[in-house]
Amino acid sequence: xxKKIAPSILAADIMNLEHDVKMAEKAGADLFHIDIMDxxxxxxxxxSPSVIEGMKRVTDKPLDVHMMIxxxxxxxxxxxxxxxxxVLIHTESTNHIYRSIELVKSLGAKAGVVVNPxxxxxxxxxxxxxxxxxxxxxxxxxxxxxxxxxxxxRKIQRLDQLRQTSAADDFEIEVDGGINAGTIKQCSDAxxxxxxxxxxxxxxxxxxxxxxxxDKLRQSAAE
Ligand SMILES: O=C(CO)[C@@H](O)[C@H](O)COP(=O)(O)O
Numbered sequence: 340x341x342k343k344i345a346p347s348i349l350a351a352d353i354m355n356l357e358h359d360v361k362m363a364e365k366a367g368a369d370l371f372h373i374d375i376m377d378x379x380x381x382x383x384x385x386x387s388p389s390v391i392e393g394m395k396r397v398t399d400k401p402l403d404v405h406m407m408i409x410x411x412x413x414x415x416x417x418x419x420x421x422x423x424x425x426v427l428i429h430t431e432s433t434n435h436i437y438r439s440i441e442l443v444k445s446l447g448a449k450a451g452v453v454v455n456p457x458x459x460x461x462x463x464x465x466x467x468x469x470x471x472x473x474x475x476x477x478x479x480x481x482x483x484x485x486x487x488x489x490x491x492x493r494k495i496q497r498l499d500q501l502r503q504t505s506a507a508d509d510f511e512i513e514v515d516g517g518i519n520a521g522t523i524k525q526c527s528d529a530x531x532x533x534x535x536x537x538x539x540x541x542x543x544x545x546x547x548x549x550x551x552x553x554d555k556l557r558q559s560a561a562e
Contacts, residue, residue: 340511340532341532342527342532342533342534342557342560342561343369343370343511343532343533343534344367344368344369344534344536344553344556344557344560345369345370345371345372345403345513345533345534345535345536346363346368346371346372346535346536346537346540346541346553347371347372347373347374347483347515347535347536347537348360348371348372348373348374348386348390348394348537348541349372349385349386349483349537350483350484350537350538350540350541350542351541352541352543356390356393356394357397359541360397360398361397361398362549363540363549363553364400365546365550366546366549366550366552366553366554367550367553367554367557368400368553369400369401370400370401370402370403370424370533371398371400371401371402371403372403372405372515372535372537373386373390373391373394373402373403373404373405373423374386374405374407375387375388375404375405375406375407375408375414375418376407376408376481377407377408377409379408379409380407380408380409380429380431380432381407381480382481383482385407388414388417388418388420388421389421391404391418391421391422391423392421392422394422395421395422401424401425402422402423402424402425403423403424403425403427403451403472403513403533403535404423404425404426404427405427405453405474405515406418406426406427406428406429406432406453407429407432407480407481408432409432410432410433411428411429411433411439412433412435412438412439412442415428415439415442415443415446416446419443419446419447419448423448424448424449425448425449425450425451425471425472426443426448426449426450426451427450427451427452427453427472427474427513428440428443428450428451428452428453429452429453429454429455429480430452430453430454430458430462430463431455431458436452436463436466437465437466437469440452440466440469440470441469444469449471449472450469450470450471450472451470451471451472451473451474451510451513452466452472452473452474453473453474453476453480454473454474454475454476454494455479455480456476456477456478456479456488456490456491460494460497460498460501464501467501467502467505467507467508467510470510471509471510471511472510472511472512472513472533473498473510473511473512474513474514474515474535475491475494475495475498475512475513475514475515475531476491476515476516477491477514477515477516477517477518477522477526478515478516478517479516480516483537483538484537484538485516485517486517487516487517487518487519487522488516488517489525491514492525492526492529493529495512495514495526495529495530495531496529496530498512498530499512499529499530499531500530502530511532511533512530512531512532512533513531513532513533513534513535514526514531514533514534514535515535516535518534518535518536518539518556519536519539519556520539520552520555520556520559523536523556523559523560524559524560524562526560527559527560527561527562534560536556539552539556540552540556
């Protein structure tokens with residue numbers, strides 16, 4: 340599968356979001372990752388659907404929306420209406436993940452399931468036939484700038500093996516948290532396809548340096 344770079348706007352300069360989005364687009368970002376946090380499911384708060392709506396006005400790149408909230412079903416329609424192309428739901432946030440994924444699909448968006456570091460892959464195997472992406476968290480969710488959890492590499496590998504041996508193998512493996520030029524290669528070698536990067540990319544450097552970092556990520560993922 341094609342390797343894709345997804346800048347996480349959690350680390351962008353919120354007062355200059357349009358500038359940062361254009362910079363990332365120019366640098367070759369394949370899609371944008373938008374974190375929705377409610378202060379309950381994770382101990383932090385972030386964006387709401389209005390940010391998705393704003394992003395949609397300034398970029399044509401796909402918007403990958405990561406729901407870190409309790410009662411996700413309540414907000415699936417608002418985020419799809421706001422312009423989410425993919426909606427990613429944590430399996431730990433609902434008793435009825437299958438239903439949540441079906442709801443996303445019924446609204447015409449792509450659907451993904453997210454697994455926290457402590458959640459076994461067993462919990463998502465039954466979803467393979469109906470999902471477009473599985474996001475393996477490589478940090479505990481809620482904050483940018485955390486260190487990559489190396490123990491997750493084995494999980495990515497196992498997921499890739501399960502995908503290869505499954506009849507329903509038509510989904511991408513995404514990783515999120517602590518991704519940089521070193522960890523991206525490890526994740527790519529383990530079988531990941533989509534790489535979310537926040538603090539590694541958005542740290543106030545020039546546009547040229549930002550573009551160099553995107554190139555570096557892409558090269559490391561391909562090596
Ligand atoms: O979902 C999250 C954090 O929970 C992420 O999307 C972060 O935005 C990733 O940030 P870095 O680890 O790359 O700084």
